[in-house]
Amino acid sequence: MLDDIDRRMVAELQRDGRLTGRALAERLTISRANAYARLARLVDDRVVTGFTALVDPDKVGLHTSAYVTLTVRQNSWRELREQLRAIPEVRHMALVGGDFDVLLLVRTTGNDALRSVVLERLQALPAVVSTRTILIFEDESR
Template identity: 75%
Template sequence: MNAELDEIDRRILAELEADGRLSGRALAERVTISRANAYARFERLMADGVITGFTARVDPVKVGLTTSAYVAMTVRQNNWRDLQAQLRAIPEVRHMALMGGEFDVMLLVRAADNDALRRVVLEQLQNIPGVLSTKTFLIFEDVDNPASRHLG
C-alpha cells in the first residue's frame, strides 16, 4: 500500500534527503509549518514506512575502497531468497537488485583494489550455486545527482 503524500510531505522528504540531521525545529522552518505539524507528519511518515531509516553517506575512496564495479549476473531464478542471503554475506556487495531484462541481478561491488574485486567476482560470486554467469562493468567515477533526491 502506498502512503498518501501531499506537497508538504514531499517537501519534508526532500529536506530530510538533503540533510537527514535536521532538527524538528529546522525542518519546520524550512517547510514553513509549525513544529507540532512537522513532528506529527514526521512520525506518520516513519509509521507508514515512507521513511525507512537514516544513514551517513561515506566516500568509498576515502575509506580505502578504491575500485567499484557493477556486476550483472544471470542466475537460476528458482531461489532469490537464498541467493540474497549469500550475497548479503559478501561485505563488498553494497547494493543488489533483482532485474528484468538481459540480466537477472545487478550488484554494486566496492573493493580495496582490482585484485580484491577479481577475488569477489571470480572466487565468491561465480562459486555461488545457481549463478550461471557474471559481467563486470568497472566504474571510473561516481557522480551523485542531488536532483534525484527530490520527490515529485
C-alpha cells in the same frame, strides 16, 4: 498517501538527513509539532526507512568500484538475496528485468579484492549462472 508537505519533507531529508524537526518545520513553514508528527508517521509507515551518512568510498579505502551483473537460475532470488547480503563488499543489489537478472554495486579496496569477490564468492554461489563486471572510473552519487 503522501501530500505535498510530506513530499517536500522527504525531499529535504534526502538532501540532508541530519535535519532536526525544528529545521524541517522552518523549511516547510509548518509548526514543530506538525513536523515531528509527520516525520514520525513517515518513519512508522516506512516511507522513510532509515538515516545514513554518505561517504566518499575512496577516502575510506574502497578504491575500486564496479557494477556486477548476474544471470541466475530461475526461482533462486530469495535464497540468493540472503547470500548476497552476507558479502560486505556488495553495497547495493537489485532484481532487474532485461539481459541479466541481478545488478550489484560492489566496492573493494582494489582490483585484487574485486577479483576475489567476483571469481571466488559470487561465481561460487550455486544460483549464479554467469557474471559480468563493469568497472566504475568515476562515480557521481546523489
